[in-house]
Amino acid sequence: MEKILEQTLLYDFYGELLTEHQKAVYSDVVFNDYSLSEVAEEYDISRQGVHDLIKRCNAILTGYEDKLHLVEKFMDAKKMVGEINDLTKKFFDTGDSECVRRIDEISNDMLKIF
Amino acid sequence: MEKILEQTLLYDFYGELLTEHQKAVYSDVVFNDYSLSEVAEEYDISRQGVHDLIKRCNAILTGYEDKLHLVEKFMDAKKMVGEINDLTKKFFDTGDSECVRRIDEISNDMLKIF
Structure with a gap:
């Protein structure tokens, strides 16, 4: 499956299990197509911080699917x-x-x- | 919805998010119809402990449904x-x-x- 489609599906199903902050940053980068720099500035975190958060969210969402297989x-x-x-x-x-x-x-x- | 049916559905969908211990105790009480005393003895915990665990698991499972609405x-x-x-x-x-x-x-x- 294409990565963006997979991310959309996982987020649709399990996104509500992320924190408000994770949801906001994740949506801006993955769905609203902002650059890491723009999002880093917006939320006053480092570019590396944004990068790590996205990676962590992908791992959380994939982790739920690995356990539940609902998607x-x-x-x-x-x-x-x-x-x-x-x-x-x-x-x-x-x-x-x-x-x-x-x-x-x-x-x-x-x-x-x- | 009948309580046992509701518990079955919630467990079917989200049960894998409980710990192995929670799953074992919960299944024995809710689905295998063991008494609190029997389960307490089996797992070497108090009757109150079993009672609390069941209550806690129901809250966890309901919490996931309240967020995700997948059932x-x-x-x-x-x-x-x-x-x-x-x-x-x-x-x-x-x-x-x-x-x-x-x-x-x-x-x-x-x-x-x-």
Whole structure:
């Protein structure tokens, strides 16, 4: 997975477990694309301090995913919902009820995972 | 929600964030239905100690959900997958393509939430 996408997902899921300060600095660097120097000045810390904080936050967020695997679980579910959505389009294109049979199968599998 | 169901869900989602000791004691009391006295003896702690540990674990698990709302998110998704599954059955009973239109709508909504 691309690093920025992975960071976004991890932050979406576990970001609330960071401190307010960590969230603010992390967001500015990773999502708002400020430079380390700009952020260092803004929060009155050293560039190295900003760098260490980002590294630490990435480790914290990855640590939660390593234990809980909830991003992974959600991504699997999202993929299956995408398949269901494609199958409804295919049904309206072709009228093939096999599409609905497959939707039934996927939704059954999902209910087992959940 | 019933307390035991709620505890099970919270433990399923966030249990790995407890220590090994907390997990062992918590599981024995909450899921394996041992008495406080039995567990106290097994782990060589007081009954009050077991009681406090359970209370503390419930607070930790609830604290994670209050911040992350991932159980809530999953429950919402599960409900929607259940509806999709019901609609496939209804389609095979009635042949009504309105069922597939509704599946399309629900899966679109889910892709927006995810």
